[in-house]
Amino acid sequence: DTEVTQTPKHLVMGMTNKKSLKCEQHMGHRAMYWYKQKAKKPPELMFVYSYEKLSINESVPSRFSPECPNSSLLNLHLHALQPEDSALYLCASSQEFDRGRRGDGYTFGSGTRLTVV
Amino acid sequence: DAKTTQPTSMDCAEGRAANLPCNHSTISGNEYVYWYRQIHSQGPQYIIHGLKNNETNEMASLIITEDRKSSTLILPHATLRDTAVYYCIVRVNAGGTSYGKLTFGQGTILTVHP
Numbered sequence: 001d002t003e004v005t006q007t008p009k010h011l012v013m014g015m016t017n018k019k020s021l022k023c024e025q026h027m028g029h030r031a032m033y034w035y036k037q038k039a040k041k042p043p044e045l046m047f048v049y050s051y052e053k054l055s056i057n058e059s060v061p062s063r064f065s066p067e068c069p070n071s072s073l074l075n076l077h078l079h080a081l082q083p084e085d086s087a088l089y090l091c092a093s094s095q096e097f098d099r100g101r102r103g104d105g106y107t108f109g110s111g112t113r114l115t116v117v
Numbered sequence: 118d119a120k121t122t123q124p125t126s127m128d129c130a131e132g133r134a135a136n137l138p139c140n141h142s143t144i145s146g147n148e149y150v151y152w153y154r155q156i157h158s159q160g161p162q163y164i165i166h167g168l169k170n171n172e173t174n175e176m177a178s179l180i181i182t183e184d185r186k187s188s189t190l191i192l193p194h195a196t197l198r199d200t201a202v203y204y205c206i207v208r209v210n211a212g213g214t215s216y217g218k219l220t221f222g223q224g225t226i227l228t229v230h231p
Contacts, residue, residue, distance in 0.1 A: 004160075033219075042204065042221035043161065056218070090160050092219075105151070106219050108160030 002027060004109035006091050012115045015081060021112045023074040023091030031055075032074040033106070034066060035090040043090055049074060050096070081116045088113050121205045126226040129199075135192040137225050139205030142186040149208050150181060151219070152190045154201040161204065161221075164190065195229045202226050 004025045013019045023032065031050050035043040048056035049068040063085075065077040074091055092106040122140040129135040141150065151166040165172055165179045167188075172179045178191040192199055204224040209217045 042202075042224060043155075045218060045220065048218070088158075092160070105163040105166065106153075106161075108162070110158075110160050113158075 002107070004091055004093055004107050006089075006109035006112050008112060009110070010113050010115075012117060013078065013081065014117055015083070017081075018077070018079045020078065021076040021089055021091075021114075023076075023109060024072055025093045025107070026072055027093065027107065028071075029093035029095055029107070030071060031094045031096055032068065033092040033094075034074070034076055035092065035108075037088040037090060037111070039087075047076075078114075081114075083116045086114055086116045121207060121222050123203070123205055123222065123225045125223070126228070129192075129195045129227060129229050131197060131229055131231050132194055135195040135199065135227060135229065137190040137192075137203050137205075137227060138187065139190070140187045141205070141207050144185050144207050147209055150179065150185075150188050151206040151208055152177070152179065153204045153206065153219075153221075154199075155204070155224075156198075156201040164203075166208075195227075197229050197231070200227060200229045 007022045011019060033048050034046040036046050037043040045058050046060045047066045052068045052071055063080045067075040088111040090108055090111045092108045094106045149166050149168050152164040153161040154164055155161045165174055165177050167179045167181055169181055169185055181188045202224040204221050206219060
């Protein structure tokens with residue numbers, strides 16, 4: 001398995017709702033990432049998990065709460081979002097984050113397109 | 118990570134070579150050059166990376182200038198499916214491998230036309 005799977009593919013939520021995005025990989029990668037991408041803009045890093053521990057939070061508002069239950073799963077819990085949070089949310093994984101490994105590119109999922117109404 | 122500069126958009130005829138330039142004049146000795154692309158409504162896809170030698174794989178070739186201040190991604194025979202945004206990224210290298218954050222710039226919108 002060489003894929004990163006994200007669910008759901010599309011999500012519409014109200015500003016008072018609580019929802020979660022899910023990401024899964026079975027490549028044995030020990031680093032996982034959340035990116036946010038607005039229309040016609042490049043992906044922006046939100047969070048980095050390395051060995052199931054949060055390594056980097058790029059000053060993301062607390063209404064976004066990441067969780068890494070095990071080495072294969074990464075969740076992003078959403079609460080009290082704003083319409084401007086509507087975007088494509090991308091998950092990625094790599095073999096390592098802070099240690100060099102040969103050919104250590106990122107593998108991205110296809111994303112969850114989130115609309116906040 | 119060093120900043121990169123790419124043209125906003127480029128066109129290419131189907132079947133011809135697409136040459137996408139990238140300027141990374143502030144690159145340091147411990148940084149690799151990576152190329153990713155993003156087809157509409159999909160996640161970014163890894164293409165190729167290199168340090169200072171030219172590299173080739175089944176998707177593309179990467180030509181890095183001797184001073185490492187710029188590089189060119191070459192798609193030898195572009196097809197309509199190569200229409201995408203192409204990102205040039207520099208990333209820290211240690212001991213012959215690379216790790217750390219992958220930070221995207223604005224990228225180049227490549228349009229391949231019939």
